[in-house]
Amino acid sequence: MQELKKKILQEGRVLSDQVLKVDSFLNHQVDPQLMVGIGKEFSARIHEGYATENKKVTKILTIESSGIPAALTTGLELDVPVIFARKKKSLTMTDENYVSQVYSFTKEETNDITVSKKFLDADEHVYIIDDFLAHGAAAHGLIDIVQQAGATIAGIGIIIEKSFQDGGQKLRDLGYPVHSLARIKSLRDGIVEFMEDEHS
Ligand code: 5GP
Numbered sequence: 022m023q024e025l026k027k028k029i030l031q032e033g034r035v036l037s038d039q040v041l042k043v044d045s046f047l048n049h050q051v052d053p054q055l056m057v058g059i060g061k062e063f064s065a066r067i068h069e070g071y072a073t074e075n076k077k078v079t080k081i082l083t084i085e086s087s088g089i090p091a092a093l094t095t096g097l098e099l100d101v102p103v104i105f106a107r108k109k110k111s112l113t114m115t116d117e118n119y120v121s122q123v124y125s126f127t128k129e130e131t132n133d134i135t136v137s138k139k140f141l142d143a144d145e146h147v148y149i150i151d152d153f154l155a156h157g158a159a160a161h162g163l164i165d166i167v168q169q170a171g172a173t174i175a176g177i178g179i180i181i182e183k184s185f186q187d188g189g190q191k192l193r194d195l196g197y198p199v200h201s202l203a204r205i206k207s208l209r210d211g212i213v214e215f216m217e218d219e220h221s
Contacts, residue, residue, distance in 0.1 A: 022058070022059070022062050022202040022203060024055065024058055025055065025058075025059065025180070025181075025202050025203050026203050026215055028043075028046055028052070028055060029041070029043060029181070029203055029205075029213055030213060032045045032046060033213060035208045035211045035212070035213060037208070038207075038208050038209055039155075039183075039186070039208065040127065040208070041153075041181065041183070041205065041208060041213065043181070047087060047152055047180065047181075048087050048152065051090050053090075056090040056091055056093075056094045057094050059091045059094060059095070059180060059202060060091060060093070060094025060095040060096075060097060060098045061094075061098055062202055063091070063095040063098070063148075063150065063178040063200060063202075064095055064098035064099055066176075066178070066200040067095075067099065067148060067175065067176065067178075067200075070175070070176060070198055074175070076146045076173070076175070077146065078099055078101055078146055078147070078148045078175045079101055079144075079145045079146050079147070080101055080102055080103070080104060080140075080141070080145050080146075080147050080148070081095055081096045081099070081101060081102070081103045081104070081147070081148050081149075081150055082103075082104050082105075082106065082136070082141075082147050082148070082149050082150070082163055082166070082167065083103065083104070083105050083106070083149070083150045083151060083163075084105060084106045084108070084123070084134060084151060084159055084162070084163060085105045085106065085107055085108055086105075087151075087152040087153075088105065088150050088151045088152050089103075089105050091150055091152070091178075091180055092105065092150045095148070095150060095178065099148075102140075104136060104140050104141065106134040106135060106136050106162070106163060106166060107134065107135050107136075108123075108132045108133070108134055109132070109133050109134075109135055116138075117137060117138055117139070118135045118136065118137055118138060119135065119136045119137075119138060119141065119166045119169040119170060120133050120134070120135050120166075121133070121134055121162040121163075121165040121166050121169070122134075122162065123158050123159050123161075123162035124158045125158070125159075126155045126156055126158065134162050134163075134166070136166050136170075138170070141166070141167070141170040141172055142170065142172065143170060143171035143172055144172070145167075145170065145172040145173070146172070146173050146174075146175045147167045147172050147173070147174055147175060148174075148175045148176055148177075148178060149163045149164065149167070149174065149176070149177045149178065150177075150178040150179075150180075151163070151177075151178075151179055151180070152179075152180050152181065153179070153180070153181050153182075153183065154177075154179040154181070154182040154183065154186075154188045154189055154192075154199075154201065155183050155186045155188055156186050156187060156188045157187070157188025157189070157191050157192055158188075160177055160179075160188065160192060164177075164197075174197060175198075176197060176198035176199070176200060177192055177197050177198070177199045177200070178200045178202075179199060179200065179201040179202070180201075180202050180203070181201070181202070181203050181205065182199070182201035182203070182204045182205065183205045183208070184201075184204045184205060184206055184216050185205070185206060185207055185208075189201065189204075203215065204216040204218055
């Protein structure tokens, strides 16, 4: 997605060979117009998939907090509800919640993420959205929650995939459609280098 890549080049800060900071439009301050464009783009990619898969998305699932704006604009495009998994430390499994554990790459800590059973039924077809994809821990936690509900996964929408880390490959190897709007090949020497991509 050209607009997103342009924004990354103009405003992103490479903190190390591994970490990109984009707090001026995604992780702290949020650019609403960009989020509307991202919602349209995810929606377009989801519709492309309907040709091979005739089940419609019934819900969007993300994780608080940075996935929420893009999940919301995508939910608006598809006219389906948006759930955000909540991050809570050491919450024990209860009858009311699905719980999974996610190791945070940037914060170096493990959090429980929870979703109320009220909002996810076995007949749902769920599209997962997150801001970044690194090693895939957050995506796998969300997949685990969808599976606990007995629901199915329509695909995974990622705003920024760091393709030099293994999360994207692991998800594709498992057969999930992964839609990444910007794929970063390298952050070496403080320079953002994108992958060649058919969609961009
Ligand atoms: P994963 O779970 O795939 O290892 O990492 C993805 C999660 O870690 C995202 O939800 C995001 O919050 C955070 N993250 C991973 N890498 C980066 C990065 O380079 N920059 C920022 N801002 N967040 C990241």
